[in-house]
Amino acid sequence: MSNPQRLEHQMTDKGFVPVYTTAVVEQPWDSYTAIDHAVWGDLYRRQREILVDRACDEFLAAQDAMGMGESAIPKFSELNRMLQKKTGWTLVGVEGLLPELTFFEHLANRRFPVTWWIRKPEQLDYLSEPDLFHDLFGHVPLLMIPVFADYMQAYGCGGVKAHGIGPEALAQLTRLYWYTVEFGLIRTSRGLRIYGSGIVSSKGESIHCLESPAPNRIGFDLARVMRTRYRIDTYQKTYFVIDGFDQLMRATEPDFRPLYAELALQDSIPAGDVQPGDTVFNRGTGEGWLADGDV
Ligand code: PHE
Numbered sequence: 001m002s003n004p005q006r007l008e009h010q011m012t013d014k015g016f017v018p019v020y021t022t023a024v025v026e027q028p029w030d031s032y033t034a035i036d037h038a039v040w041g042d043l044y045r046r047q048r049e050i051l052v053d054r055a056c057d058e059f060l061a062a063q064d065a066m067g068m069g070e071s072a073i074p075k076f077s078e079l080n081r082m083l084q085k086k087t088g089w090t091l092v093g094v095e096g097l098l099p100e101l102t103f104f105e106h107l108a109n110r111r112f113p114v115t116w117w118i119r120k121p122e123q124l125d126y127l128s129e130p131d132l133f134h135d136l137f138g139h140v141p142l143l144m145i146p147v148f149a150d151y152m153q154a155y156g157c158g159g160v161k162a163h164g165i166g167p168e169a170l171a172q173l174t175r176l177y178w179y180t181v182e183f184g185l186i187r188t189s190r191g192l193r194i195y196g197s198g199i200v201s202s203k204g205e206s207i208h209c210l211e212s213p214a215p216n217r218i219g220f221d222l223a224r225v226m227r228t229r230y231r232i233d234t235y236q237k238t239y240f241v242i243d244g245f246d247q248l249m250r251a252t253e254p255d256f257r258p259l260y261a262e263l264a265l266q267d268s269i270p271a272g273d274v275q276p277g278d279t280v281f282n283r284g285t286g287e288g289w290l291a292d293g294d295v
């Protein structure tokens with residue numbers, strides 16, 4: 001594999017991260033080495049095993065339907081044929097994280113930017129920035145689900161809009177992405193399940209988010225989510241639980257302008273807090289109860 005075109009490092013709201021060229025690049029599939037394919041295969045096998053009874057059925061079914069497998073790094077061109085037919089999304093290759101506005105504009109046009117390079121064998125468990133495994137294994141299957149595909153596009157449009165409003169609106173919207181697209185949990189008749197891409201692509205967090213007694217699992221509430229700070233360098237202290245993808249669509253349909261203005265007047269909530277009025281879910285049974293004033 002050749003090296004990604006990294007421009008420089010910059011301090012952003014995601015921490016000190018590399019900044020890349022914004023250009024769309026062709027996936028250099030022929031340049032992947034046997035080691036690259038083996039890293040994909042090892043991660044794929046390992047995560048699929050862990051995700052049985054942990055990821056939601058929709059995610060696993062979508063991943064199967066796309067024809068991803070462990071034998072080799074998938075070709076964007078082949079995945080695109082499936083995606084096009086199913087929801088009209090297109091994967092485009094990129095060098096890495098994009099400037100916010102560029103990212104939003106891709107989503108608003110049903111294009112999903114996928115990092116073309118894959119981590120090294122010594123980085124199987126952790127990497128501080130998205131790579132091909134996170135993007136393809138974690139994000140792309142959800143784009144096969146019509147309601148989620150629509151949510152991602154609506155988010156992109158909302159991002160372009162928030163970008164024009166200002167940094168506070170942008171910070172609130174970014175929290176929504178973080179706690180749904182990246183780290184969301186969903187309630188099913190068989191208990192809590194994972195759908196967030198940042199979780200499904202991580203071995204440790206896939207187990208932690210459902211089985212550890214440490215984090216809070218709180219019922220999704222738009223304003224609550226948009227006020228909640230998040231951690232980029234550790235497992236999450238709070239996960240927000242949706243009842244279904246329809247709930248996400250419905251809750252995010254209204255114009256966010258008045259909400260941005262209202263939330264700008266309120267304090268943000270620390271990542272690990274439980275607040276009066278939160279619905280707190282039991283990690284085993286998925287049963288929820290209302291937190292009262294004493295928490
Ligand atoms: N309704 C939001 C707005 O007016 C846009 C949005 C939709 C944001 C879906 C996130 C997710 O800004």
Ligand code: FE
Binds near residue numbers: 130139182197198
């Ligand atoms: Fe991601």
